[in-house]
Amino acid sequence: MLQKLASFAGVQGPLVTIVMDGYGLAKSETGSAIAAARKPTLDRLFANYPNISLRAHGTAVGMPSDEDMGNSEVGHNAIGAGQVYSQGAALVADAIASGAIWAGEAWQQIVAGAKSGTLHFIGLFSDGNVHSHIDHLKAMVARAKQEGVKTVRVHALLDGRDVPETSALDYTVPFEAFLQELSTDGFDARIASGGGRMNITMDRYDANWSMVEKGWHTHVLGEGDQFASATEAVNALRERFPGTIDQDLPPFVVARDGKPVGTIEDGDAVVLFNFRGDRSIEITRAFEELAFDKFDRVRAPRVTYAGMLQYDGDLKLPQRFLVNPPAITDTSGEWFSKSGVAQFACSETQKFGHVTYFWNGNRSGKFDGETYQEVPSDVVPFEQRPWMKSAEIADAMIAALQSGKYKTLRCNFANGDMVGHTGNFRAATMAVEAVDLALARLLPVIDAMGGIALITADHGNADEMYELDKKTKLPAQNKDGSFKAKTAHTLNPVPLVLYDNVSGGKLGLKALAGAGLSNIAATTANLLGFEKHAKWDESLLEIK
Template identity: 35%
Template sequence: MRQVEAKIVELGHYGRIATITGRFWAMDRDNRWERVQKAYDVLSGRAVAATATSAEAAIQHYYDHPLSETQKGDEFVPATAILDPLTGRPLAHFTDGDAVVFFNYRGDRPREITRAFVMDDFTSFERGPKLDLYYATMTEYEAGLPVKIVSPKPPKLKNILGEVVAAAGVAQFRCAETEKNPHVTFFFNNYRKEPFPLEDRACPASPKVATYDMQPEMNAAEVTRLSKEAILSGKYGLVIVNYANPDMVGHTGSIPATTQACEATDAGVGELLAALKSVGGRAVVCADHGNAEQMWDPVLPGPHTAHTLNLVEVFIVGDDFPKATTKMTTGGRLADIAPTVLHLMGLPKPVEMTGESLIVG
């Protein structure tokens, strides 16, 4: 923040920081609209619950006086308006005729607050009249939003995993609780909202707690139950499951809670592997990034709450897996997971997939 403030001074005070808020409030993605409203109210000037004399002062005050023992860190900084030193009033807020450029390049977290600002029929909380804004987003957050897009997404990918499986006439099932459901549906399908033919989905609700260290098991039990039911039904040739626990609880920085989160995930995966074994299935168990494996930052020093760049493991499990004649390749990358799944299913890899099966022989 000091670097940003220094750059503003260097540029001749071209612009000022008018509000500060953590992603816990403004970047919710789980329909916690009471959180989003707090950020919206400060940005729109409808209501100001917290103020500070500068952005740095706002952050430092929160560091010194966190909301609770479980709400520490930048993501929990309350929605705060910065005061003008001359007038004692908030520096600025959005008004009719303003231009807004949303620099967040993710596709999930900016959606809710963007809807609040741009949708005519918005009803998720009482926002008052819609502001007349020129609203530009870094990328397409969601189809149908009335915004200007700075960097449109590249052309749709062809022959992604779900599409190939559907084209082969194989039914598939996707399951994750609400915190991670887009990761097995919308994102997994290359920003496609609609399921592919023969694609069924389940989305149990994540627990409504302030932070997930308060309920580290989250809704793993229901994710497991629904996915196990899908496996045992014999209806599906592909079941895709995401357990949110290690990542979402890992973000809290609580080692005891993250341990419980990993235990809950381990129990769920164990049940699913047993179910697969009973029907002669195979499983690919992997992650797309690290988090829970590093809970302490020795440089700070303090809790490590972010994703890591550590390599992730991948396990291929199945009683009928031909161990004697098949070897895993060395190395590998995430792009190799889909070709590996197709290999296990006996389906050809399309030319559009640049990855290779992790199985040779």
């Protein structure tokens, strides 16, 4: 149990933490869908309540460097755990640099498994460093050759979501040249299949299994439109589907004489080179589960399978993994549970695991006293529904608040992020407006219950909807003069607002130098009248 705080007995009513996904604080209003949105409730919050900015990217959330943008996994891990851990991106880079990955049993088993067959790598094909990094893939392919593997096939999921929206050729062209150069002395490495990451394979949280089924037919069965190389496929598909950005491109298969070059067969080895779990779990289940029933696999090859990391510590998924995940312990969820605090967590499908699984340190299980509610997301491109399920999440939160059953409640509004990722500026302004409307409904209920809210975000996205020119720092332009849409997250800090109409001005927020998302757990503990856990970063609550 956490110790009681001497200076503050804690809020009498509920404490609500609201994560506005993808809501960063931009330096400039140009290209910010947040600045362009009409958002009277948010404006009122920033004008009238204590608010500070928090670091949400780079080393503040356990990424290898401050050049790395934040993302929902590391952001929610930091918020929920109250601590910063070296995250997958950093752990894998370190394991490769030190060579520890090659000495590990899992890599040895993969190499042994591939000696008589083919070694396949499936994963997100970019240097976004959110789910994967292409340098990790290159290191593994080169090492596989050194260790005597003869055939390597890569199944490349085109990104355009964590990197510029039409950058696929920046990766396929040099990478296919790299594979060709390496393909000497009886070694043969090629890209065998692929497609847009939001079209195949990388679904999350059971939102749309048909994406994974399409990926299976592409990577494993080798079914689909055939091309001579990945580069040729990208060029041809762009011509065939004008305006389609990389993340949405349809699947492709690389073939020679009408025959796919890299179907996955019995006796092969498969490495899923994504280190992040949410979008890796479903395809992993398709490979690992004997009694798999999410779709008809047609053929389920017996392969030696490994994930880059273990994606779910509770489900032990996958069984074999190349690098140990961060050992996230003593999270706020666990300690509030041990302190008898009833907790409620809610979001729509697309972000449901963020406020449950990521929040609790990549564990799909629940701590005692936790209640989860998932609002099913629409299965549509979100620029068509920028309001997403903000109203339904507000409904669920209001009902949970009014039930009086929960002392802490947390939710995530996905809009700023999911619509921000589409690169559609107009839709992103509506996304922000939808969140504003939801807050306008939620805040009075918090007041009525005598509660307090912390309003924050996990990283930026809608705050910069145009790519900035590296030299001029002004929005970059397409050939036709339009601005180049930016689909990725930003490096901007995020807000932390203390919505408090109950303490009579006793409470405020400290602007601690370098404060980041990991300071939120201790702040929450103090607001509940507890000392922070010794492992958590400092509280930002000022008690006057």
